[in-house]
Amino acid sequence: MTPEEVQALFTRSDGAYLFARWGRPIAPIVFGVTDETLQVVKGACEAVVALAGHKMAETDPELGANLMVFFFRDWGELLEVPDLGRMIDGLEPLVARLSADDANQYRVFRFDADGAIKAAFVFLRMDDALSEMPAETLALDQVARTVLLWSDTAFAERSPLAVAGERVILRPEIADVIRAGYDPVMPAVADDPSHALRLYARMGGGR
Known part of the structure; x- marks a missing residue:
């Protein structure tokens, strides 16, 4: 390059x-998938974190889990997730915009006082395009996009x-x-x- x-x-x-970059160990949790897919996502996270020389953790002392990955079929399902509206500012207009755009993925980051990443939310609407991707490929792609704050x-x-x-x-x-x-x-x-x-x-x- x-x-x-x-x-x-x-x-x-x-x-x-x-x-x-992340300023704390990454503690992932995955919603909306089988245990098998959960292990695939965690495996991808472990691989990328090891590459980075960073660390993972079972839990984050402040947030419990700090990398939350949601799999779903319709953006409106996010409005039914308990307490998600408290964690994501402006969730309802965001869901409306993503629905109107027919988006199939979106990521939200949260930062600590110094500006390092302290949490990330990954939303994946499993449309035909994402559903056709092997779980290992989709997981690696999303973890790669989340390990740093890349440009939009x-x-x-x-x-x-x-x-x-x-x-x-x-x-x-x-x-x-x-x-x-x-x-x-x-x-x-x-x-x-x-x-x-x-x-x-x-x-x-x-x-």
Whole structure:
């Protein structure tokens, strides 16, 4: 990747640069799936977290679970989830907008006082497109999109995943960005585009 391509991954559609990683161990919980699929999602999370050199936990001392993944068939089902409206500001208009857009996925992040990620909500409406994806592929895709605060346009034209033989893996350059982003010498939060140059250097750029 070039430095410009790295910078684009965290440059939002409004032109602002914003990077954030998780500031605490990730404690996932999954709703709306079988136990088998639950283990697939947790396995994908463990793989990406290990790649990042980050940590997972059974529970978060403040929130219980801090990565919540919801599988459902209709956006309106979210309005029936107890207490979700207390955790997601403006849930009703959000559901109305996503329904009108015929969206099949959406992610909401929460941040700590320093700006690092402290919680994420992943909503997956299982339309035909998502239902056709193998569970392992869908889980890896969503965890990759949630492990960092990517730009809202980062994967609009190309998935973070790649096919290697019969397996689906993280694109090597995206894996490199994740590893670099979690390097202990790097900040957990950054809003200056020069941060992308530091990421690029940690990825071995220029070798």
